[in-house]
Amino acid sequence: MKKTALIYSFNTINTAKAAKMIHEAFGDFPIDEINAETLTKDSFVPYENLILGVPTWFDGELPNYWDEFVPELEEMDLTGKKAAIFGLGDQKEYPENFCDGVGIMAKILIERGAELAGETQSEEYAYIHSLALYKGRFYGLLLDEENQSSLSNDRIKDWVKELKKAFI
């Protein structure tokens, strides 16, 4: 079994809640949880499958803990790794940068050679602009706890089903 890590900030509320739901949906699939706020190159590199929780701060930025890791990431060779990203956003209040963090992170990972898993369809969302959108699909799983919380459970379950296939 390939080593899989679920990396997110343990100090978040919505992202952590979604991470727990994702972990649960994986069932017996072995996954290590890592706190993104203390992430290092050494703790990141050993994993072949990566699930990253990347929220969006302010008007479309990575949170500090991810942003400060980016210079390390930009020098890594991620060839052979599969990465899936989920992120939370608010389509109504921040429609100009809905889940931009997912898109920013996705582009960095792709550039470093990682294969992205868990792209999702972009229907059922109403926003103005998102860096997470690429050729009509999202780079990862986009959750909106403020406006579409009732959809989150199914979205997570469907996403994890896809990831299980991709992570084999």
Add this chain to the structure above:
Amino acid sequence: MSISKTYSIKSTDKETLRKWYYLMRLGRSLDDKAPNYLKQAIGWSYHAPYAGHDGIQLAIGQIFDRKTDHLFPYYRDMLTTLSAGLTAEEIILNGISKATDVASGGRHMSNHFAKPEWNIHNVSSATGNHTLHAVGVARAIKYYEQRGVAISSQGESSVSEGYVYEAINGASNEKLPVIFVIQDNGYGISVPKRDQTANRKVANNFSGFKNLYIIHCNGKDVFDSMNAMREAKDYVLENGIPVIVQANCVRIHSHSNSDRHELYRDDAELNYVAEYDPLAKYSRMLIRYERFTEDELQRIDEQVNEEVKQAHKQAMKAPDPDPESISKFVYPEPYAALKYPEGIHHHEGEKIKLAQAINETLKAEFRYNPDTFIWGQDMAHKDKGGVFNVTKGMQQEFGPKRVFNAPIAEDYILGTANGMSRFNENIRIVVEGAEFADYFWPAMEQYVESSHDYWRSNGQFSPNVVIRLASGGYIGGGLYHSQSIEGVLSALPGVRIVYPSYADDAAGLLRTAIRSKGITLIMEPKALYNSPLAAASFPEDFEVPFGKARIRCTGDDLTILTYGNTTQMCVEAADLISKERKVSIEVIDLRSLIPMDKETILNSVKKTGKVLIVHEDNVFSGYGAELSAMLMEEAFENLDGPIKRVGAPFSPVGFNRILEKAILPNMDKIKNAALNLLDY
């Protein structure tokens, strides 16, 4: 995020990283210390903390080159100006308003950092007002082919101001080398961004403008900000068009020390913004990527503390402003019109009409000084030269770079004149401030601003601008075409106001105004532009000093003080009365309202003992009210009757000729008033 990657934590050399850390730590130390000066009643009563804007402010200052660029910082730009080269002592001197403050000698509000000798301009408190100045100086940068940029730094709320749109529109249209840096912390004092504009990314409101490149960056992050500003400057220099950099920041503290942000921000938000403290992030990055050790940073911190301590000591010893200096730098020295010291000539020859006199004088001055420019509405399109054709033929002779149309934006017309004159002291700018004087009101914020630039900068900058306005009534123009506005404008110190009645004086005053430093407003009586009554012959080199009235006819029994459209009426009335009675009336054509020729007025009153003041502006609070008050204070003993005034009643000027006639002064009204006063 910006696109370029010139700077990064791994690639930037250690000395540069050290310099940045030092500046950021120094800035924050001063930012944190500033409130203590107020608590101790030393000063710095206005302090707008910048904490949370650290990345972009550092970057603006680092990108700015004082040899080629012009920087317009706003009232939150402490680190910007430190990064651009100001010392800690200079920051404190401004904060506690000392005489040696390099921005203003303690005249302007604290936390308005500047150093005009380095092209770090002293700007207004009116948010975003300097955007127009940046565009104006950029026009000069382009005209004189200097490889540099103008940087206008401001908060995101300033973008709600109409004049900021005018500025960006103009820079886009004229393709000017400007970087507009919008430091976006989400608030205009307590007003959130959502109450300002629908677009959270306010820079994107301008995405439809041509010739404009928009960059978004993380203003809290040093590297993203440096890369964005580098990219912006390179882009402007390479492409010659403006750039907007919108830097996302946080405001960690209240707007200023008169604001309490806990009244409108909850704990969650305050924790959120504090968590993204840019300085803490930069420090973490330096250590995480092993560019500095904690000990090394601590040693820098100690150096910063020592510099702040020494700066404080020195600043506290600095002298306070001298109360005797308050009248200094209200006006710069005018051109010494020595050829005609009284503004009188004895030339005889063909009479020229007033409009033609202005036209020929403008042309003569444009030939005399190649650094002269003129713009305004309807200024230059084929054979049209100004709404009254006063500038006819100028564009053909001097070209479209010196004589050109302005957009229908009066504030832009005046604001960019102020800005362009900042480029060097030789430049002289003439603007037609508006199509008609009473359309000038949208320019009032730049008029006010320009009126006190010289005083506020402690004599370091004067806008060398002549504002021409076609004024007054008697043309059946009604509202916006016939009002008089000199009474209102004369209430503001810092602008000379002249109002000729005859062609020779119009020419002479215009020449003096263009050659002078400072700002002069010329009110041109448009009803007399082509009137034979105002035509005069005069020598080609005629000049009239400011503050010199002209006695149009001498007399012993009554003094009439007047200017502009009513002078000829007063002369006619005086003439008729002297023929009807054995009396003589002295008519004084004031010519200059500011400065006022008190000497000529008082000498006349000593002789006649009676004064009639005539102007077409409203009697109530018109310029005559000031004349009357001055006479009561300084000539009471000489008066042999009440001071009387003839002017418009307290009403607008109506359009129908019947209404206009009922409202404005005329020869009969003046004659009757004079007779009544003579009989007193």
